[in-house]
Amino acid sequence: MSATPQQVRQWSDEVAADPGSPAFRPLAEHYRDAGRPDAALRLVIRGLERHPNDVEAHHLLGVLYREGGELVKAFDEWDIALALDAEHFPSRRAIGLLLAERGELEAAERHLEKALQGDSFDPEIRAALEDIHVRRKDGRGRAGARGRPAPAVEEPPAAPPESLAAASAAPPAPAPAEVPAPVPAAPAAGGEFDAVEAELAALGNERGIIGAVVLDPQGFVIAGRMHVGDRDRGPEIAAVLSPSSAEAERAVRHLKMGGWKSILVETADAVVRLAPTPDGGMVAVAGRRDVPMGWVLRVAGRARDAAIRFLRASGGPA
Amino acid sequence: MSAYGELLDRVNRVPGVRGSMVVALEDGLIVEEDLMVGVPGAAVAALVASIFRRARKSLQGADFGAAQLVQVEADEGLLFAAAPPQLGDLLLVVVAEGWVNVGLVRLEAARVVEALG
Amino acid sequence: MRRADLAQFVGALEPPVERFSREAGLRLVLLINESGQVLAQRGFARALDVMGVASLGAGIHASSHALAVMLGEGGFRHLHQGGAAAQVFIGPFRTPAEDLIAIAVFGEDSSLGLVQVFFGEFVREVSALPGWSETRPTADARLFERDLEAGLKTVFGGDGRPATGA
Numbered sequence: 001m002s003a004t005p006q007q008v009r010q011w012s013d014e015v016a017a018d019p020g021s022p023a024f025r026p027l028a029e030h031y032r033d034a035g036r037p038d039a040a041l042r043l044v045i046r047g048l049e050r051h052p053n054d055v056e057a058h059h060l061l062g063v064l065y066r067e068g069g070e071l072v073k074a075f076d077e078w079d080i081a082l083a084l085d086a087e088h089f090p091s092r093r094a095i096g097l098l099l100a101e102r103g104e105l106e107a108a109e110r111h112l113e114k115a116l117q118g119d120s121f122d123p124e125i126r127a128a129l130e131d132i133h134v135r136r137k138d139g140r141g142r143a144g145a146r147g148r149p150a151p152a153v154e155e156p157p158a159a160p161p162e163s164l165a166a167a168s169a170a171p172p173a174p175a176p177a178e179v180p181a182p183v184p185a186a187p188a189a190g191g192e193f194d195a196v197e198a199e200l201a202a203l204g205n206e207r208g209i210i211g212a213v214v215l216d217p218q219g220f221v222i223a224g225r226m227h228v229g230d231r232d233r234g235p236e237i238a239a240v241l242s243p244s245s246a247e248a249e250r251a252v253r254h255l256k257m258g259g260w261k262s263i264l265v266e267t268a269d270a271v272v273r274l275a276p277t278p279d280g281g282m283v284a285v286a287g288r289r290d291v292p293m294g295w296v297l298r299v300a301g302r303a304r305d306a307a308i309r310f311l312r313a314s315g316g317p318a
Numbered sequence: 319m320s321a322y323g324e325l326l327d328r329v330n331r332v333p334g335v336r337g338s339m340v341v342a343l344e345d346g347l348i349v350e351e352d353l354m355v356g357v358p359g360a361a362v363a364a365l366v367a368s369i370f371r372r373a374r375k376s377l378q379g380a381d382f383g384a385a386q387l388v389q390v391e392a393d394e395g396l397l398f399a400a401a402p403p404q405l406g407d408l409l410l411v412v413v414a415e416g417w418v419n420v421g422l423v424r425l426e427a428a429r430v431v432e433a434l435g
Numbered sequence: 436m437r438r439a440d441l442a443q444f445v446g447a448l449e450p451p452v453e454r455f456s457r458e459a460g461l462r463l464v465l466l467i468n469e470s471g472q473v474l475a476q477r478g479f480a481r482a483l484d485v486m487g488v489a490s491l492g493a494g495i496h497a498s499s500h501a502l503a504v505m506l507g508e509g510g511f512r513h514l515h516q517g518g519a520a521a522q523v524f525i526g527p528f529r530t531p532a533e534d535l536i537a538i539a540v541f542g543e544d545s546s547l548g549l550v551q552v553f554f555g556e557f558v559r560e561v562s563a564l565p566g567w568s569e570t571r572p573t574a575d576a577r578l579f580e581r582d583l584e585a586g587l588k589t590v591f592g593g594d595g596r597p598a599t600g601a
Contacts (some may be wrong), residue, residue, distance in 0.1 A: 268386065345546050346548025367548060
């Protein structure tokens with residue numbers, strides 16, 4: 001953050017009164033930020049005359065040399081900083097990135113892996129390591145640390161405003177996971193609603209199943225029941241479960257994993273599976289833990305198929 | 319290697335796993351991580367912890383009990399979060415390819431978590 | 436920021452502020468400059484003295500920045516205070532045009548981790564906005580340069596210009 005004029009005056013006064021004052025460093029950084037590298041260099045060099053073991057000053061001098069195009073001098077300063085303090089991660093980072101630029105991949109990788117310990121979220125270090133691994137793939141140097149394939153989920157880049165606006169303006173579009181099964185023989189009762197109610201009721205009566213409900217995008221129950229205790233708690237359960245789909249949608253969108261296909265939640269007593277429907281709603285199926293998980297998931301798949309058929313038949317999106 | 323480090327290392331050996339973390343449930347902050355380069359750990363931790371908290375609140379409200387495990391399957395991968403009692407208020411979070419054998423992941427996690435207890 | 440600049444650039448801040456608020460599940464977010472001037476806001480502000488919050492936030496940031504400098508840091512990445520029902524996140528960041536501070540209030544619908552993640556996105560978005568992605572020339576440039584030269588004169592004496600070659 002930029003220094004206030006008062007701070008600059010204070011530092012200047014301190015350094016003028018005592019050239020050995022440690023204020024030379026923030027003052028030099030201020031001049032660097034203000035586009036006066038010449039002044040910053042002079043301050044740091046003078047400061048180092050009195051504080052030759054100041055690791056941060058050596059690092060800053062390296063940065064100034066780097067920005068001035070004097071790469072050899074920059075390397076030397078960071079090397080000195082690391083000799084003084086092997087755990088000085090900014091210098092480790094800087095020297096690693098410089099070595100990577102020079103093509104000294106093994107040395108660069110060593111420094112950058114260590115620098116990652118100082119800040120595992122550093123995107124530049126990660127990108128440089130990724131680049132080293134890619135450059136190694138063509139046969140140069142040793143294999144990567146774990147030999148894993150390139151990841152599909154990448155660090156989200158700094159997207160331009162238009163794409164961020166587009167991403168957040170687009171409605172949630174969870175993709176159906178599979179094609180629905182062929183339409184079974186219709187139950188005796190007429191109408192799409194009666195049909196889906198009958199199917200969901202039948203699924204709810206399967207062994208170990210607590211219930212199945214179809215929800216619209218606002219979280220209202222379209223069809224189905226979920227009996228907990230002695231009453232249908234479908235509407236309440238729908239209301240509390242609905243936000244989970246919004247959370248899942250946000251997560252997979254932000255992590256660039258496509259659309260969400262299902263959410264599975266387990267407690268000690270129950271398993272609940274949520275799956276999206278094409279209209280932006282979802283199907284929720286709950287089962288007890290005393291039946292195999294695979295069975296509950298199979299019933300959940302059938303409930304989703306029934307929901308999709310119902311939505312198609314009632315004029316909704318397919 | 320720390321106790322959590324060993325947990326993560328065992329889980330990460332399952333083919334298809336792209337990384338795992340121990341995450342503070344309430345803050346969504348990483349306690350320990352072991353991730354492939356390129357996996358956005360901070361974002362995964364925060365987002366998955368939020369999903370877990372929401373699921374826990376939802377299921378308690380529905381009288382289904384306390385959530386122990388949440389799994390989100392997406393078009394291009396899988397997110398998994400478990401809250402075994404041995405981890406206290408921490409979560410084990412796993413990021414994996416869509417084809418991962420979830421059963422194996424759960425088995426490895428359960429083995430090491432039991433050893434932690 | 437000068438009054439003449441305000442209307443031109445502040446409108447552009449509303450969409451990223453709205454997105455940050457929504458994605459991170461915030462109750463309230465204020466975007467202020469270092470003087471405590473509110474540039475954008477979003478959320479449940481009626482129960483709060485927004486100007487008071489902004490002034491306090493700017494003051495907290497100034498104090499913590501001074502502390503960070505004393506500790507040899509350039510500044511803290513963010514500050515966080517957790518209460519029983521609400522938490523506060525103060526995130527300073529630099530745009531080419533001006534240094535800004537986001538003050539975010541959140542409850543159990545969010546978390547520090549979420550706020551940090553979406554704050555990072557918010558910063559990238561604001562820094563790329565027209566009017567914020569480049570240094571804004573103002574009439575104060577001469578004053579700024581004058582202060583720089585005065586500082587150098589104080590340190591090195593003479594005309595303040597460093598000798599050629601370091």
